[in-house]
Amino acid sequence: MEDLKLTTRAENFSDWYNQLVQRAELADYGPVRGTMVVRPYGWALWENIQKALDSRFKATGHVNAAFPMLIPQSFMTKEKEHVEGFAPELAVVTYGGGQELEEPLVLRPTSETVIGTMYAKWIQSYRDLPILINQWANVVRWEMRTKLFLRTLEFYWQEGHTAHATEVEAVEETERMLGVYADFAINEAAVPVIPGRKSENEKFAGARATYSIEAVMQDGKALQSGTSHFLGQNFSKAFDIKFLDENNQLQYAWTTSWGLSTRFIGAIIMTHGDDQGLVLPPNLAPIQVVIVPIYRKDEEKGAVMEAVARVSAGLDGLRVHVDDREGITPGFKFNHWELKGVPLRVEIGPKDVQNNTLAISRRDLPGREGKRFVPMAGFEAAIRDELKDIQRALLTRAIDFRDRHIYDVNNYDEFKAVVEDKGWAKVWWSDDSDAEKQIKEETKATLRCFARDVEGEGVCFYSGRKTNQVVYFARSY
RNA sequence: CGGGGUGUAGCGCAGUUGGCCAGCGCGCUGCGUUUGGGACGCAGAAGUCGGCGGUUCAAGUCCGCCCACCCCGACCA
Numbered sequence: 001m002e003d004l005k006l007t008t009r010a011e012n013f014s015d016w017y018n019q020l021v022q023r024a025e026l027a028d029y030g031p032v033r034g035t036m037v038v039r040p041y042g043w044a045l046w047e048n049i050q051k052a053l054d055s056r057f058k059a060t061g062h063v064n065a066a067f068p069m070l071i072p073q074s075f076m077t078k079e080k081e082h083v084e085g086f087a088p089e090l091a092v093v094t095y096g097g098g099q100e101l102e103e104p105l106v107l108r109p110t111s112e113t114v115i116g117t118m119y120a121k122w123i124q125s126y127r128d129l130p131i132l133i134n135q136w137a138n139v140v141r142w143e144m145r146t147k148l149f150l151r152t153l154e155f156y157w158q159e160g161h162t163a164h165a166t167e168v169e170a171v172e173e174t175e176r177m178l179g180v181y182a183d184f185a186i187n188e189a190a191v192p193v194i195p196g197r198k199s200e201n202e203k204f205a206g207a208r209a210t211y212s213i214e215a216v217m218q219d220g221k222a223l224q225s226g227t228s229h230f231l232g233q234n235f236s237k238a239f240d241i242k243f244l245d246e247n248n249q250l251q252y253a254w255t256t257s258w259g260l261s262t263r264f265i266g267a268i269i270m271t272h273g274d275d276q277g278l279v280l281p282p283n284l285a286p287i288q289v290v291i292v293p294i295y296r297k298d299e300e301k302g303a304v305m306e307a308v309a310r311v312s313a314g315l316d317g318l319r320v321h322v323d324d325r326e327g328i329t330p331g332f333k334f335n336h337w338e339l340k341g342v343p344l345r346v347e348i349g350p351k352d353v354q355n356n357t358l359a360i361s362r363r364d365l366p367g368r369e370g371k372r373f374v375p376m377a378g379f380e381a382a383i384r385d386e387l388k389d390i391q392r393a394l395l396t397r398a399i400d401f402r403d404r405h406i407y408d409v410n411n412y413d414e415f416k417a418v419v420e421d422k423g424w425a426k427v428w429w430s431d432d433s434d435a436e437k438q439i440k441e442e443t444k445a446t447l448r449c450f451a452r453d454v455e456g457e458g459v460c461f462y463s464g465r466k467t468n469q470v471v472y473f474a475r476s477y
Numbered sequence: 478c479g480g481g482g483u484g485u486a487g488c489g490c491a492g493u494u495g496g497c498c499a500g501c502g503c504g505c506u507g508c509g510u511u512u513g514g515g516a517c518g519c520a521g522a523a524g525u526c527g528g529c530g531g532u533u534c535a536a537g538u539c540c541g542c543c544c545a546c547c548c549c550g551a552c553c554a
Binding site for chain 1: 503
């Protein structure tokens with residue numbers, strides 16, 4: 001008999017995640033190994049993520065466009081590091097129109113190469129710069145080990161690609177978009193990410209510098225949740241993106257790229273989810289309020305449904321769902337919508353009709369603790385306030401969790417104990433790629449990013465050398 | 478690609494030393510009673526037993542090959 005309850009996080013975090021994703025109807029496995037079907041509920045969540053990001057992109061001057069999914073294979077080889085980085089995970093089309101193609105086409109793993117090619121055509125003068133384009137797209141990377149949302153052969157994302165006249169502008173753009181991601185993650189998703197620069201080992205293939213937002217998952221692992229790359233002139237030299245500056249000098253443009261994918265849904269799940277199921281931040285939840293009518297007899301039904309209609313109509317602008325399914329008990333519905341992570345449940349039954357009240361239950365607080373009765377008079381404000389409070393509470397709780405799972409570590413033994421199962425290690429670090437590789441080899445922990453706003457000096461936990469840099473290490477997805 | 482595991486109804490599983498009619502729970506359909514934390518009764522529908530080949534009077538069960546998926550490792554957003 002199939003268990004009604006999820007595997008708990010403590011029992012097996014990975015099973016918990018897999019069961020949750022499928023039972024909450026966020027996604028399912030596609031027919032081809034490693035592919036993912038994003039189901040309507042999961043896609044609705046993605047659409048809300050898209051809206052929150054897209055409005056931020058527009059507000060910072062970007063426009064949307066669409067570039068082709070098929071890329072001539074030769075494009076991928078033009079930038080040396082790029083080809084080395086992506087070669088193992090390319091899917092290649094060799095047949096089309098019933099015959100073998102003259103040149104194989106790769107399914108885009110990312111679009112720097114096509115977009116760079118187009119930018120080379122479109123840019124002649126400094127007056128054409130900056131060019132600030134984003135596209136919402138799917139990309140294909142042939143991963144060996146897959147997991148729904150976190151790593152699949154095909155995934156959905158947005159990729160911004162910009163070209164600038166100066167290095168300073170391009171660096172500013174890279175950091176601006178990192179800031180946009182952090183703002184989105186913290187204020188919309190209530191995922192308290194840590195922004196920072198990646199190490200040379202971990203940066204994007206072809207980038208001068210990569211920045212990321214990193215999130216602490218409930219099993220203590222890190223999830224890279226968005227990236228922003230300063231590409232220098234690497235791609236403009238490879239793709240001949242040149243312009244004449246004010247002094248009639250031919251210059252290579254400075255480019256950036258930045259992306260955030262459906263992986264972010266995994267970050268939300270593993271930041272807020274509990275043993276009852278998904279917990280969604282109100283700002284992004286496809287359904288913010290679910291109303292469950294309760295009645296026994298037909299004569300009760302009429303009055304109850306009337307109250308339900310009144311409440312539902314009073315919540316204009318909120319995403320409200322009335323679960324009026326017949327023949328299913330309220331208890332079943334409570335569990336169902338908890339599994340799906342709806343932030344707030346409203347119950348309206350005969351007693352409420354009689355007392356002129358309604359019952360509201362917060363998803364983030366279990367059982368009686370999160371349930372209270374509010375008077376029908378003024379329910380609109382009560383519900384809106386409650387949603388805002390849930391959004392705040394989720395962030396506060398996640399920040400607290402994050403801070404309790406990042407450990408200041410001074411020696412390698414402590415380090416090993418921490419990254420083994422406790423969480424992240426925050427350490428003084430004298431930047432050394434070989435040491436970083438050695439640590440990864442021995443502990444499976446990777447350098448997630450360089451901490452910002454570091455003051456003073458310390459002693460590297462690994463080499464014992466003096467340094468002014470602090471970094472985070474953790475095992476990651 | 479290495480290691481491990483699993484394929485029998487939509488899902489989760491049982492199926493004895495091969496034996497005739499392939500079963501159980503959940504879900505699904507219909508009717509009735511229920512409904513403030515995962516309701517109950519009755520009646521139903523639903524299966525190329527992952528595929529191909531072999532052994533046998535007889536294969537879900539034994540043998541061989543293949544395929545798929547999941548988990549753990551090396552790579553990644």
